[in-house]
Amino acid sequence: xxxxxxxAVAWPYANGPRHIGHVSGFGVPSDVFSRYQRMAGNRVxxxxxxxxxxxxxxxxxxxxxxxxQLTADKYTRQIGTDLQGLGLSYDLFTRTTTxxxxxxxxQIFLALHxxxxxxxxxxxxxxxxxxxxxxxxxxxxxxxxICGYDGARGDQCDNCGNQLDAAELxxxxxxxxxxxxxxxxxxxxxxxxxxxxxxxxxxxxxKTDWRPNVLNFTKNLIDDMRPRPxxxxxDWGVKIPLDGWRDQPLKRFxxxxxxxxxxxxASVEWARRSGNPDAWQEWWNNPDARSYYFMGKDNxxxxxxxxxxxxxxxxxEGDKGGEPGKYGKLHLPDEIVSSEFLTMSGSKFSTxxxxxxxxxxxxxxxxxxxxxxxxxxxxxxxxxxxxxxxxFVRRTNFELANEWGNLVNRxxxxxxKNVGAIPRPEAPTAADEDLKALSRKAFDTAGAHLARSxxxxxxxxxxxxxxxxNKYISDQEPWKLKDDPARRDTVLHTxxxxxxxxxxxxxxxxxxxxxxxxxxxGGTGVWAAQPELKEVEDLDIDGxxxxxxxxxxxxxxxxxxxxxxxVGKPLQKPSPLFTxxxxxxxxxxxxxxxxxxx
Numbered sequence: 001x002x003x004x005x006x007x008a009v010a011w012p013y014a015n016g017p018r019h020i021g022h023v024s025g026f027g028v029p030s031d032v033f034s035r036y037q038r039m040a041g042n043r044v045x046x047x048x049x050x051x052x053x054x055x056x057x058x059x060x061x062x063x064x065x066x067x068x069q070l071t072a073d074k075y076t077r078q079i080g081t082d083l084q085g086l087g088l089s090y091d092l093f094t095r096t097t098t099x100x101x102x103x104x105x106x107q108i109f110l111a112l113h114x115x116x117x118x119x120x121x122x123x124x125x126x127x128x129x130x131x132x133x134x135x136x137x138x139x140x141x142x143x144x145x146i147c148g149y150d151g152a153r154g155d156q157c158d159n160c161g162n163q164l165d166a167a168e169l170x171x172x173x174x175x176x177x178x179x180x181x182x183x184x185x186x187x188x189x190x191x192x193x194x195x196x197x198x199x200x201x202x203x204x205x206x207k208t209d210w211r212p213n214v215l216n217f218t219k220n221l222i223d224d225m226r227p228r229p230x231x232x233x234x235d236w237g238v239k240i241p242l243d244g245w246r247d248q249p250l251k252r253f254x255x256x257x258x259x260x261x262x263x264x265x266a267s268v269e270w271a272r273r274s275g276n277p278d279a280w281q282e283w284w285n286n287p288d289a290r291s292y293y294f295m296g297k298d299n300x301x302x303x304x305x306x307x308x309x310x311x312x313x314x315x316x317e318g319d320k321g322g323e324p325g326k327y328g329k330l331h332l333p334d335e336i337v338s339s340e341f342l343t344m345s346g347s348k349f350s351t352x353x354x355x356x357x358x359x360x361x362x363x364x365x366x367x368x369x370x371x372x373x374x375x376x377x378x379x380x381x382x383x384x385x386x387x388x389x390x391x392f393v394r395r396t397n398f399e400l401a402n403e404w405g406n407l408v409n410r411x412x413x414x415x416x417k418n419v420g421a422i423p424r425p426e427a428p429t430a431a432d433e434d435l436k437a438l439s440r441k442a443f444d445t446a447g448a449h450l451a452r453s454x455x456x457x458x459x460x461x462x463x464x465x466x467x468x469x470n471k472y473i474s475d476q477e478p479w480k481l482k483d484d485p486a487r488r489d490t491v492l493h494t495x496x497x498x499x500x501x502x503x504x505x506x507x508x509x510x511x512x513x514x515x516x517x518x519x520x521x522g523g524t525g526v527w528a529a530q531p532e533l534k535e536v537e538d539l540d541i542d543g544x545x546x547x548x549x550x551x552x553x554x555x556x557x558x559x560x561x562x563x564x565x566x567v568g569k570p571l572q573k574p575s576p577l578f579t580x581x582x583x584x585x586x587x588x589x590x591x592x593x594x595x596x597x598x
Contacts, residue, residue: 002041003290006283006331007034008263009048009088010295010303011096014075015060018082019356020371020387021349024342025296028375029455031088033292033337035508035528036450036458038089038553039560045283047266049094050076053237054255055136059176068236072097077547082359084533084549086368087511092270093531093549096238096262099540100272104265105258106241108314109230111325113242117196117313118189118230124167125188125233126154126181128174134233135166135174135181136254142169156301161217163226189240190227191257196309196318197225203308203332209452211382213297214336218304228306230257260307263293264330272539273550283331290334292453297338304336337453340380344387344594354594357387361592369510370396370578376455376509389593390586397580404466404506405577407473411495412520414478416571422496422522423489424567432494435472439465439501440562446505447560455509462505469498493565496521501562513577514558522569529553 010026012018018027026048034046052072061071076095083093095101112118126135137154144152145168149159154166166172167183174181201222207215230253231240237252245251264284271279283289293303309318315329316322341348349356362371374395379385415423425432442461449458473495481488500521507514511528518527531551538544 002043003288004282004286005034005037005042005044006263006267006289006291007037007044007046008291008293008333009046009090010293010299011048011051011259011262012079013056014050014052014072014079014095015056016075016351017078018359019349019351020359020362020375021342021344021356022296023083023086023359023371024375024379025339026294027083027086027088028372028379029337029339029381029453030292030294031086032372032376032455032508033294033450033453034089035511036447036560039504039507039558040447040451041559043282044091044553045267045270045280046089046091047093047263047270048090049092049096049262049266050079051255051259051262052076052095052097053252053258054232055139055234056255058234058236059139069097078360080533080547080549082363084531085363086359086372087528087530088549089511089529089531089551089553090549091551091553092266092273094262094266094269095546096258096265098265098269098538098546099544100269100538101258101262101265102238103540104268105238105253105261107326108261108264108310109253109257110241111314111316112191112310113189114325115313115316115318115322116320117192117309117318117322119192119227120187121190121227121229122185122187123165123229124183125186126166126172126174127184128176129179129182130177134250135176136232136234137164137166137229139175140166140169140172140181141175142172145170158298161220162224163221163228186233188229188231188233191230191306191309191313192227193225193305193309194227195320196312197222198319199312199317200225200305200309203312204304207335210335211338213340213382214300214304214338217300218336221301221305225305230254256302256306257310260302260310263307264327269539273536281328285328286331289331291331292335292337293333294337295339297340300336300338303333303338308332335453340382340384342375342380342387343384346386357593361590365590366396366581367512369513370400372511373400373459373509377459379455381454381456388586389589393581393583393586396578397583399463401576401578401580403463403470404502407466407470407495407502408499408517408520408577409574410473411469411492411499412571412574415492415496416573418485418492419489419571421571422565422567422569423493425490425493426486428490428494431472431476432490435468435494435498436501438468439498439505442501442505443560443562450508459506459509462502462509465498465502465505469495469502472498493567497565500565504558504560504562507558516577518558520572520574521565522571526555527558529555529557
């Protein structure tokens with residue numbers, strides 16, 4: 001039975017190009033998952049976009065002597081190009097500066113306000129003495145008053161996980177220019193997180209199958225929840241839709257508040273663009289739908305605590321009760337799929353420190369599927385993982401080129417040379433049937449892993465089939481069967497059937513090369529659809545043009561099943577699927593890459 005599946009992908013900041021550490025957390029895992037779910041027959045809605053409000057954008061705009069909007073425009077297009085190049089199959093990749101997003105954000109806020117889950121409060125805000133601008137909490141850094149960690153942010157300590165206030169930090173400093181901020185009284189709206197203590201605790205108690213890092217971290221947060229500010233003194237963001245607030249030039253929603261709402265607003269925008277404005281309800285009002293949120297571990301708080309609280313508040317289901325807002329009862333996350341960090345030389349990728357590999361550079365030199373494969377089989381799925389060029393070269397050469405590429409090339413080449421088409425099998429032996437049974441069984445095993453976002457295990461199952469097929473060909477030696485063409489054809493037919501199966505199994509990981517294998521086996525049409533980058537008019541703001549990623553993934557494409565190959569279908573001599581890399585690259589990396597050995 002087909003299930004509506006929402007793939008909600010973390011929103012990258014539009015303040016610079018993306019590096020491979022970013023896409024290892026939110027990008028590739030979410031696309032592998034979505035491609036599998038579509039192949040399995042489920043109705044997938046994969047949404048995200050660029051996060052364009054808040055201080056990160058204004059800081060970058062100042063550096064470039066530009067405006068926040070122009071800066072966001074520039075990097076949104078660059079990020080869209082990078083994600084399209086990777087083949088990330090978004091139904092809609094949009095942005096937070098659309099009129100649609102502002103309207104949806106304001107409606108969610110109004111529902112929270114009516115239900116009593118946001119309250120005004122006078123607080124002390126950090127101000128830059130040199131510029132007079134507000135410093136958001138995350139841009140104030142100091143010593144944590146709870147654990148003593150030297151490097152806590154003004155909103156949260158990453159060491160002990162406790163929520164903080166910038167004014168509580170010991171020796172606070174601005175992360176922008178190092179000066180000591182001034183603290184002045186200002187009025188803001190706060191999300192009443194303590195009013196969700198029981199509701200969130202009971203809900204988390206039902207999530208026994210979540211990744212342990214997500215569940216343990218979030219349960220610890222429940223023990224000490226405090227009101228959290230959702231508005232800021234800033235001139236760049238979504239306005240507060242209340243009398244006395246909407247016209248204030250320096251009152252906007254805090255970026256974290258409107259960004260998490262983006263998952264829902266993007267779904268609404270997708271529906272409006274689809275021609276059926278209510279289509280989003282299938283994923284958000286349907287109790288049978290399933291929703292999965294993909295991000296790096298530094299975003300667990302917002303997706304496992306804050307966003308569920310906002311949804312409970314909108315639905316009138318917090319500890320105070322209430323009535324559902326404009327959008328009815330919205331579906332809560334079913335699973336938070338959080339990856340750890342992809343590191344370099346043991347440290348997080350850092351643009352400012354020159355420890356960074358940009359997606360654009362990687363795609364130019366190595367193409368998308370090698371990176372997708374590396375992230376899937378050697379990435380930070382359950383623990384921090386260090387990227388090295390040596391490991392990348394080894395995986396590419398031995399697993400993709402030698403194992404998979406060689407299997408495809410020699411199987412199709414021999415069949416093309418001897419028959420010119422897919423040969424007819426005669427009297428299969430136990431060895432033939434055992435190999436085909438192994439590949440058929442892999443669909444259940446790998447599929448179960450993919451459904452649980454266990455990408456390494458799923459890819460391993462597919463590669464076991466590839467290894468077994470290579471051994472089968474070596475054992476059967478079809479090149480020596482010139483005097484027994486019936487047996488030769490049976491061996492080649494078996495090999496091609498398993499190549500077809502393995503290609504299906506690897507399609508979520510390697511969609512670009514999977515299309516080539518499909519065509520090499522005589523297939524026509526689209527096997528693994530790719531996203532399109534389009535320029536479209538904003539639905540609500542006259543004259544505004546927005547870049548979006550979208551695509552048609554509903555046609556006749558790959559299905560998650562072993563499909564019998566068609567005897568007699570013409571074959572063409574194949575070209576190499578993957579190019580082997582120079583082993584010396586493993587020591588040095590390309591010229592443009594930072595040195596990975598400290």
